[in-house]
Amino acid sequence: MGVSETRVDGFEGFRQCLLHRAKETVASRNPTYVQTLAQMVQNDTDLDEMLERLRPLLRGDEIREWQPLLETAEQCRDCARAVRAAVHLFNAVPPDEYLRASGVTLGEWTHYHFSSWIIEIHALLERVEQLVKQTCRQFLRPRDSSWQMGQDSLLAKVKVMRQAAEAVRVRHAHGFGYFDAIEEEKLWEFHVVAFPDVDLVASGLAQEVQFRPRWGAMIDEMTTGALAEIDATFDRLIAALGWQVSEARR
DSSP states (O other): OOGOOOOOOOHHHHHHHHHHHHHHHHHHHOHHHHHHHHHHHTTTTTHHHHHHHHHHGSSSSSTTTTHHHOOOOOHEEEEEEEEHHHHHHHHHOOOOOHOOOOOHHHHHHHHHHHHHHHHHHHHHHHHHHHHHHIIIIIIITTTTTTTHHHHHHHHHHHHHHHHHHHHHHHHHHHHHHHHHHHHTOOHOOOOOOOOSSOOOHHHHHHGGGGGHHHHHHHHHHHHHHHHHHHHHHHHHHHHHTOOOOHHOOO
């Protein structure tokens, strides 16, 4: 399954459960707010008027325990979208006319979108870890003395993937050994004496073009694997919590 066909269904099911339970909490704590909102929706009330009339009805504690989880879940969704966009943009080869008009080389295009992918895939895996930990602390810790072992088990593969993404990020930040190779081949002296005006960064970016197929394959493999594991992680988390996705989707 390619990146474009991959869907984080387990995550989406988890997010739907969060929304459903938060909605039930609001209904139990502030039924007047929910009833008033339902009536306004039925009457097709203007949005600005609706919000103005509803805000005074809120006490501020309606979803206090759900809000941090909802915020992190939305951050996960945003990161997942950004990861997919970075993959598509890396794999897209712009026409030469576009590159010339924009003053961007294919090496710069490759470098920029590879960098974007590294940042976004690492951020996604980091946010997923955060969301799972928040959820385990809030719902598993009060009822299970071994909750932390369960949390670590849930996150074992995600953590390995985040560490792999971090390793790629560090290597990329150091030019994948480009400058190390210059030092090892004793080319700095050659550069400063014979070709001091040569742009070493531009030269390195030009060389990155040859790695596009290999990097593209790595990006597709790591992204597809990460999204699939995120899906599986949230499926396992839903099962550990005893939540029913079917109820949330009614």
